[in-house]
Amino acid sequence: MRIKRVFSMAWESMRQRKLRAFLTTLGVVIGITAIIALASLGEGFRVSITERMEQGFELDVLTVIPGTLFAGMRAPFTDSEVANIRKVSNVSAATPVMQMGSVELYNEDKKVTAFVAAAVNFTEFQEVFPDRFTNFEKGKIPEKIENDTLIIGYKVNHPNETEPAFANPNDNVTMTVSIPTATPFPQIRFENYSFTVAGTLEKTGTAGLTNFNYWVFMPLETARKIFDTNSSDLVFVKVSNADFSENVAEKIEALFPPYQLTVLVPLSFIQQVNSILNMVEIFLTSIASIALLVAGIGIMNIMTVSVMERTREIGILKAVGAKSRTVLTMFLAEAALVGVLGSLIGVPTGYGLAHVLSYVLSSFVSPQQNHVFQAPEAEQATITPVFSWSWVIIAVVFGIAICILFGLYPARKAAKLDPVEALRYE
């Protein structure tokens, strides 16, 4: 029998039993809806986390620090070592940084604390962080950099949004720096230095490893004079393409004896997080698949009843000359139709549900005015469900496959019926 006729007969038979068809289809709809909703939310969750992480760490910037976590510290980098790093292929820029920990700044009667005072080469630093070190609220990097030039991060300058800024360009500020000395015996000395503010930075992206909002920047040479050294505490390395970052990291490690330095590769962080999110997504969708499985069992149940009810009908079909295969196809066609119908309804419902859920969820986690726990740059946390054709195809194929699989047993039962006994069935 032609497949088109088989399906039109199956459709007709479903229309004759509307409530039953509706209930079996509903099971599939719920299963598909759950899969699509969880998958698209999971994907949206991944996208939102990845975006946040990418804002936090520039993917193409590696951080090279001396020593390793377990093998201990080593001496800071010399300028020639930095020069060697700069020569590694696919490195487009590298800049050494001296860190001074937290410092206190005074401007007349105002006082602020910066978490990190960094000494950098302003022009090189700008090359490595073009997005974060170029937008100035006021002022700019001066053409001629003096020893006392100072750049202030946004949060340092605005510890409290409601009060006026701590300093403006050309203000003279005093910085208290703690300087460790080894002679005559280990101790910390506090010294005051005077700086002229050249610029104050705009607020930069979300918090990451290096949150410049809490930093102040002075020229590298100045810091070297203060601390009487020629070395640097860490090196930021910009890679020409984030995809090379693992490779560049290996090459940089190879420049030094083993266990002498650590290269932080943001891409591998994100890849780790991604693989965790992958597992979460698979876990969520497998839970959703259980719903579809239950729907499949429902189909098997109802079709088995249906085969019993239609025993006589099957007997008639066989007496008239229908082959077992034809009867099998007729029943499988009904199961497949349930799957197709369920998927067609379930996919849009799933995306609809995902949007509703994401709206509800984001209103739950919207930032409260909670001063203790509020993140520095709390943004509205939104998870936008992601539409993906591959998930649509997976869900539809899975839905139809489940229906056919569970329809197989009752359909075979129908096909195997003995015509004489089926005709006698009351």
Place this chain on the structure above:
Amino acid sequence: MTALLEAKGLKKTYRMGKVLVPALQGITFDVAEGEFLAVFGPSGSGKSTLLHVLGGLDRPDEGEVFVDGVGFSTLNDNALAEVRLRRIGFVFQFFNLLPRLTALRNVELPLTLADFPEKESIKKAEDMLKLVGLEDRMSHRPSEMSGGEQQRVAIARALVNDPKIVLADEPTGNLDTSTGGEIVQLMKRLNEEKGQTLVVVTHDPAIAETVDRIIYLEDGRVQRIKKGHGRL
């Protein structure tokens, strides 16, 4: 006259729980092309079983059925279904129409199963319904028709594939006398005008009046064969 259908030494035993019921105990006879044959016998004489075996719905334990020289025992279930589809038409006591389908679709069913193009099969089904006098009942479902009308639809369905032979199991058994008489007349007309070969299993003496030959069955055996009042 050539034999269209041959039954040779048919034996069939049923198991009803623990009891073995011998339904057919060695039945042999021929049906000639164009013949209108009746099988008479009390209930339990094995009439229906015989009809099922003749039509390839059931297989005998022993013996063989030939239609057009082809032995059923050589055919597998699929091939047997094909024989039922193309060479045999069934008419049942309880009509056995598909309740969900209209008269037209019921008659069309064998053609659909035989992969006829839809246009052609609808045309053929309409012709058949006209032949049995139901041109104004085509879009009615079985539940909207009288018993006699339903049996006419069943006869139309049995004929639509131009079968070699029509097997009818108590076709008048569920109808009142006058409606039953109309059905007998219809079958008689088909036999005379179209030369349709018919085998009818029945209690109905009215049929015995019309057929060419009567086979009397008792306890699964052919008791006697008698010439009827038909033209042959």
